[in-house]
Amino acid sequence: MSKISIFLFLILSTKPANAVTLVFSNDVYGELETCGCRSNPMGGLVRKQNYLLSLKDDLLQLDAGNLLFSSLDPPESLKTQQIEQAKTLLKAHDLMKHDAAVPGTKDFAFGVKTFFDLVKKSKIQYLAANLTYKNKHVFPPYKIFKKKNKDGKTIKIGVFGLLHPQLPWPKSIHIKAPIESAKKIISELKKQNVDLIIALTHQGLENDKKLAQNTDGIDFIVGGGSEAFLQTPLKIKKTFILQSSFRNQYIGVIPHLETKKIPESHLEPLEEKWDDPPGKFSEIHKLIDKFKKNLKKLSVIKITKKTNGTKEYGTFPQCVGCHQVQFDFWRKTNHANALKVLYDSKQLYQRECMNCHSLGKSLTAPLQSYETLAIRSYQKEKKSKYGLKKYSLIEEKISPEEITPFLNKIHSADEKKTMFFRKKDPSYLKGTPSQTIHPFKKIWGSVQCEHCHQTQQNHPFSENPQGSQRITEKTCLKCHNYERSNEWFTSDKKLDKKLFKIKLKMISCPRE
Ligand code: HEC
Ligand code: HEC
Ligand code: HEC
Numbered sequence: 001m002s003k004i005s006i007f008l009f010l011i012l013s014t015k016p017a018n019a020v021t022l023v024f025s026n027d028v029y030g031e032l033e034t035c036g037c038r039s040n041p042m043g044g045l046v047r048k049q050n051y052l053l054s055l056k057d058d059l060l061q062l063d064a065g066n067l068l069f070s071s072l073d074p075p076e077s078l079k080t081q082q083i084e085q086a087k088t089l090l091k092a093h094d095l096m097k098h099d100a101a102v103p104g105t106k107d108f109a110f111g112v113k114t115f116f117d118l119v120k121k122s123k124i125q126y127l128a129a130n131l132t133y134k135n136k137h138v139f140p141p142y143k144i145f146k147k148k149n150k151d152g153k154t155i156k157i158g159v160f161g162l163l164h165p166q167l168p169w170p171k172s173i174h175i176k177a178p179i180e181s182a183k184k185i186i187s188e189l190k191k192q193n194v195d196l197i198i199a200l201t202h203q204g205l206e207n208d209k210k211l212a213q214n215t216d217g218i219d220f221i222v223g224g225g226s227e228a229f230l231q232t233p234l235k236i237k238k239t240f241i242l243q244s245s246f247r248n249q250y251i252g253v254i255p256h257l258e259t260k261k262i263p264e265s266h267l268e269p270l271e272e273k274w275d276d277p278p279g280k281f282s283e284i285h286k287l288i289d290k291f292k293k294n295l296k297k298l299s300v301i302k303i304t305k306k307t308n309g310t311k312e313y314g315t316f317p318q319c320v321g322c323h324q325v326q327f328d329f330w331r332k333t334n335h336a337n338a339l340k341v342l343y344d345s346k347q348l349y350q351r352e353c354m355n356c357h358s359l360g361k362s363l364t365a366p367l368q369s370y371e372t373l374a375i376r377s378y379q380k381e382k383k384s385k386y387g388l389k390k391y392s393l394i395e396e397k398i399s400p401e402e403i404t405p406f407l408n409k410i411h412s413a414d415e416k417k418t419m420f421f422r423k424k425d426p427s428y429l430k431g432t433p434s435q436t437i438h439p440f441k442k443i444w445g446s447v448q449c450e451h452c453h454q455t456q457q458n459h460p461f462s463e464n465p466q467g468s469q470r471i472t473e474k475t476c477l478k479c480h481n482y483e484r485s486n487e488w489f490t491s492d493k494k495l496d497k498k499l500f501k502i503k504l505k506m507i508s509c510p511r512e
């Protein structure tokens with residue numbers, strides 16, 4: 001070996017760690033990508049990994065619960081896709097060498113057994129000092145992690161998991177009093193001469209404060225469950241409390257952890273600059289693409305229970321004839337084009353998204369044919385033997401991929417000019433937007449009339465034609481919630497009424 005290559009070998013093999021850095025997340029809710037419904041979306045695991053790789057330090061990676069799922073009681077129809085999504089997320093965390101996590105209430109969304117099965121296959125060390133299931137501890141109470149600081153000295157960090165019984169856990173799970181459990185673990189860890197003690201908790205910010213108030217010896221509490229945005233950690237006595245908002249939009253970072261000080265701590269926004277550079281596809285990128293390719297297959301499910309909310313919608317082709325003016329207004333709003341963004345992000349078959357970006361594909365409705373998003377009927381000409389023309393009525397099922405470009409055309413067309421649809425097809429349509437819609441029996445795609453106007457089943461021939469429900473804030477907020485339209489809300493998560501009025505005006509159809 002030449003001198004130079006020995007020198008290079010030494011540099012490469014002893015990649016120096018600058019410091020021990022803690023990175024933490026909470027309430028990730030199974031999010032793999034930037035969460036789409038914002039004009040400036042942040043987050044995503046590809047960005048997280050690229051950011052972590054930019055840190056030259058020895059990392060301790062923790063997650064404070066609600067890593068896998070986004071709600072406590074999701075509809076059964078989401079199960080197949082969401083479990084596959086959770087598996088993808090766990091695999092990505094293994095690739096990032098994630099260290100430890102504590103269970104959150106929503107991690108049990110599809111049952112206790114599903115959660116235990118999922119995390120058994122992952123390399124993440126789940127910790128929970130005060131959780132028992134059938135009188136047994138399922139996860140170890142704590143683990144001591146050894147990380148190297150910049151002088152090469154080993155730092156021993158004791159991390160313990162802690163939950164709070166007041167949260168909505170599944171019935172079969174028992175949670176013991178947290179403060180007592182914490183005190184026991186702290187003294188145990190002290191006996192083992194750890195340099196630092198971290199409580200990894202899922203109990204909400206208020207309970208984290210009580211924990212800090214009533215114990216001695218915890219250096220950091222990495223908390224979850226209340227989506228708190230703590231740009232500067234809270235300090236109570238000698239304990240710092242940390243939380244990093246939600247959905248992986250920000251990653252919490254505490255460099256030089258071993259100093260027990262926080263001068264460089266911050267929440268790193270996972271912005272565009274952390275995307276894979278052009279031409280590079282990281283392993284995590286490939287993993288997520290593979291999951292998305294699978295979505296179509298995973299969207300086909302059988303629902304055995306018939307649930308409420310299966311009203312038969314007319315869908316907008318049935319309204320156009322009598323409400324031309326409103327139709328022409330509506331089609332120019334982005335509501336009419338709401339499938340396009342799913343199409344562009346390859347998530348047309350993501351059931352969760354369809355629930356708000358489409359009609360009648362409600363999560364609780366028993367979907368026999370998810371792959372049909374429109375039905376068009378037309379007379380097809382058949383030549384008979386004797387040169388006579390014969391017609392038969394065709395009812396054609398139209399897929400999400402096919403209806404999206406059509407709706408996009410309807411959205412951008414000029415009423416006076418004619419537009420075309422499927423020119424190659426002998427049954428192709430030509431005409432103004434309302435003419436091209438005429439042959440459609442149903443189009444469920446996009447945000448449309450009956451999302452806002454809950455007309456009666458036999459409108460306008462019901463006894464009380466004016467009986468349709470008035471449009472209120474509630475009509476809009478079931479989709480424009482804090483998570484999806486956060487600019488509609490003030491910093492304390494209350495609806496900004498002034499802005500709401502403006503938004504309402506933007507989409508209010510004109511009267512005749
Ligand atoms: C709870 C209802 C809801 C669900 C579920 C939902 N969306 Fe949305 N989405 C919205 C709303 C409301 C908007 C409009 C946000 C705004 O402009 O205020 C939106 C807008 C978007 C946009 C456009 C953002 C922009 O800046 O123009 C994208 C992209 C998007 N959604 C993707 C998705 C994807 C992908 C999914 C599934 C993973 C999804 N949405 C699930 C309600 C939802
Ligand atoms: C056969 C014609 C016809 C069709 C089809 C029709 N409407 Fe109407 N609609 C009317 C008439 C007529 C009125 C006026 C009733 C009145 O004010 O007495 C009306 C009124 C309304 C109103 C305002 C009055 C109210 O109830 O608050 C809304 C909203 C409305 N229709 C929505 C729809 C939607 C959505 C569809 C499609 C699912 C639809 N209509 C289909 C004829 C029709
Ligand atoms: C995003 C919500 C939204 C969508 C989607 C929507 N509308 Fe409207 N529409 C409104 C609002 C808001 C008004 C104003 C009157 C009100 O507050 O009820 C209105 C008014 C109307 C009126 C007039 C009511 C009157 O009092 O004269 C009709 C008719 C109507 N819409 C039909 C339609 C039809 C047909 C479609 C689909 C092609 C549609 N709307 C799509 C929100 C919506």
Ligand code: HEC
Binds near residue numbers: 333452471479503505
């Ligand atoms: C079924 C879900 C849903 C409902 C209900 C809904 N929206 Fe939306 N809204 C969306 C989605 C999705 C988008 C984003 C569409 C896109 O950009 O692809 C959106 C976009 C918008 C926009 C931007 C429109 C534009 O043309 O740029 C406004 C404003 C808006 N919504 C207001 C409202 C108001 C006000 C209500 C209640 C009357 C309402 N929405 C009801 C889902 C919904």
